[in-house]
Amino acid sequence: MPHLVILYTSNIEAKADMPKFCRALADVMVEIADEEGKKVFPTGGVRVLAYPAAHGAVADGKHDYGFAYLNLRMAKGRSDAVKSKTGERLMAVAREFLDPLFSSGYLGVTLHIDEGHEVVDVKHSTIHPLFGKP
Amino acid sequence: MPHLVILYTSNIEAKADMPKFCRALADVMVEIADEEGKKVFPTGGVRVLAYPAAHGAVADGKHDYGFAYLNLRMAKGRSDAVKSKTGERLMAVAREFLDPLFSSGYLGVTLHIDEGHEVVDVKHSTIHPLFGKP
Amino acid sequence: MPHLVILYTSNIEAKADMPKFCRALADVMVEIADEEGKKVFPTGGVRVLAYPAAHGAVADGKHDYGFAYLNLRMAKGRSDAVKSKTGERLMAVAREFLDPLFSSGYLGVTLHIDEGHEVVDVKHSTIHPLFGKP
Numbered sequence: 001m002p003h004l005v006i007l008y009t010s011n012i013e014a015k016a017d018m019p020k021f022c023r024a025l026a027d028v029m030v031e032i033a034d035e036e037g038k039k040v041f042p043t044g045g046v047r048v049l050a051y052p053a054a055h056g057a058v059a060d061g062k063h064d065y066g067f068a069y070l071n072l073r074m075a076k077g078r079s080d081a082v083k084s085k086t087g088e089r090l091m092a093v094a095r096e097f098l099d100p101l102f103s104s105g106y107l108g109v110t111l112h113i114d115e116g117h118e119v120v121d122v123k124h125s126t127i128h129p130l131f132g133k134p
Numbered sequence: 135m136p137h138l139v140i141l142y143t144s145n146i147e148a149k150a151d152m153p154k155f156c157r158a159l160a161d162v163m164v165e166i167a168d169e170e171g172k173k174v175f176p177t178g179g180v181r182v183l184a185y186p187a188a189h190g191a192v193a194d195g196k197h198d199y200g201f202a203y204l205n206l207r208m209a210k211g212r213s214d215a216v217k218s219k220t221g222e223r224l225m226a227v228a229r230e231f232l233d234p235l236f237s238s239g240y241l242g243v244t245l246h247i248d249e250g251h252e253v254v255d256v257k258h259s260t261i262h263p264l265f266g267k268p
Numbered sequence: 269m270p271h272l273v274i275l276y277t278s279n280i281e282a283k284a285d286m287p288k289f290c291r292a293l294a295d296v297m298v299e300i301a302d303e304e305g306k307k308v309f310p311t312g313g314v315r316v317l318a319y320p321a322a323h324g325a326v327a328d329g330k331h332d333y334g335f336a337y338l339n340l341r342m343a344k345g346r347s348d349a350v351k352s353k354t355g356e357r358l359m360a361v362a363r364e365f366l367d368p369l370f371s372s373g374y375l376g377v378t379l380h381i382d383e384g385h386e387v388v389d390v391k392h393s394t395i396h397p398l399f400g401k402p
Contacts, residue, residue: 009181019323059265072254083253084254087256108259121381126374192395244390
């Protein structure tokens with residue numbers, strides 16, 4: 001972790017550079033630091049996956065509404081300040097990348113950060129060793 | 135919110151009108167009222183996103199089984215009566231739209247309603263203002 | 269339940285037999301038994317759904333990193349031993365199927381088991397009757 005999964009209506013696809021958007025969101029997670037300047041997330045654990053919906057319906061359906069749902073799952077135990085800062089930074093990136101859609105049409109973006117509540121956590125990675133300890 | 139995400143086996147795609155199904159589910163959410171006749175969900179916050187799986191496996195794999203998982207995430211604080219009613223209404227729509235698949239083949243449908251447990255909730259929308267307050 | 273949802277970077281698609289992988293994971297869930305030799309999951313409730321991401325970003329983006337996230341949602345109440353065993357068995361299958369990707373490139377796999385926390389659970393199935401009681 002952190003894992004950021006983006007679920008969105010397919011009408012966003014043609015209007016935003018989604019690969020670049022994913023990279024920009026990952027960069028925020030790689031770089032973000034806590035109150036003492038320490039990296040919050042291990043670089044090798046940063047993952048962003050984006051999924052346009054095959055079908056969807058938004059609100060009353062009377063306009064070509066768009067919706068993007070950003071759901072970040074992170075491990076428990078970070079400070080409230082770190083959580084808020086992470087949310088603000090990610091939303092700032094979203095507002096920048098999706099600005100044309102907000103201003104020229106109808107778009108909703110929601111970012112939720114969840115703390116993982118897994119009862120089992122098993123991992124294997126050949127990425128983490130590249131970065132040493134976070 | 136509410137966000138309804140539908141994950142389903144791809145064999146359902148050809149047998150059900152998924153865009154119409156999404157719209158019908160959204161209509162239930164837009165219209166549903168509580169014990170006092172008050173709208174439960176803000177119209178501008180209703181979102182349904184549907185995803186056929188690229189690959190999958192169901193049960194013992196010996197028949198062409200189908201599966202649809204409807205997962206509704208809503209904010210905390212609604213009454214048990216509202217939650218139950220929402221679940222029943224959505225499942226009624228699912229049973230109606232997927233009836234041919236139930237009766238002519240093997241299909242499982244599960245609807246879970248989860249209450250959001252997000253530690254950060256950041257939103258921006260140009261849809262909500264169209265509908266004023268819920 | 270159990271529902272296993274796999275979210276993964278699309279670069280895995282060409283290098284692994286995902287349909288076979290899904291089936292092998294489902295087989296583990298169908299067959300797994302508890303301390304007393306009793307089936308843990310009802311056969312008709314076993315579902316695996318796999319989704320390659322349309323877009324994504326992993327770590328610092330400097331290599332062609334892959335990532336697969338296996339998220340299993342099961343009902344509450346199983347023993348810790350059963351949970352651990354399920355996690356180990358599923359990860360063993362993942363390591364076997366994805367071994368070429370681990371050894372020839374950069375891949376991360378995370379398996380989380382979550383216990384369902386749904387406030388509403390409504391089901392309908394024409395699959396379960398095939399298998400009688402679990």
